[in-house]
Amino acid sequence: MGTYKLDYNSPIGVMELVGTEQVIQSILFVERADVSTTPKLELPEVMVRCQRELDEYFRGERTTFTFPIEQTGTPFQCEVWNSLTTIPYGETTSYRDLAEQMSRPKAVRAVGSTNGRNRLSIVVPCHRVIGSNGALTGYAGGLWRKEWLLRHEQRIVQQTQ
The missing domain is CATH 3.30.160 (Double Stranded RNA Binding Domain)
Structure with missing residues (x-):
């Protein structure tokens, strides 16, 4: 293959x-x-x-993706990446909230580290995870792209309301 x-x-x-x-x-x-x-x-x-x-x-015409994806990692990493896909389009969550959602409240740093290893930008929306204080934190594509993606999604959500 x-x-x-x-x-x-x-x-x-x-x-x-x-x-x-x-x-x-x-x-x-x-x-x-x-x-x-x-x-x-x-x-x-x-x-x-x-x-x-x-x-x-x-173009603002799609909020979810339908093509098949594959990421390989440890069971914990796969759990984090799967959790990222539950963050609604146009919304954000924190690393702490994501860890708590996964019933792993002490794994905040591990969640953040795994988030940074996501190889499926946008589709597995790691850009929707921000710091607990609301600040933009690390993004492999650069913080300016993270900000652009979040604003793009929020603008599309506002247009459809």
Whole structure:
């Protein structure tokens, strides 16, 4: 089974999409000058679907994703990543609240560390986790992107109310 890569030009920078013929394994922001794309004809359907759904997300037309994803990690890491997917679009939670939701109130730092290892940006919405004091805290794609994503989602929610 082969691995496919595609650079996706989002409004906030290049994202590298990585997947197989069945699942998307990684969506990460990359900082590089050489952007490479594979013609869509050579990509499996899941990669084309991922790109289309990201386009819809950035246009404010999509709040959830339907393509299959796969992240590998410890049972704890997988539990954290699954918990991230329960944070509603346009809302935020804290690392502490996420740990408590998982019935692991003492695991706040471990939750934060695992959040930082998320390889499926936006789709597994780690950008929706903020500090207990309401401050924006670490984001692998950069705090300015985290702020942009949160404002984008909040703006779409306000438009639909």
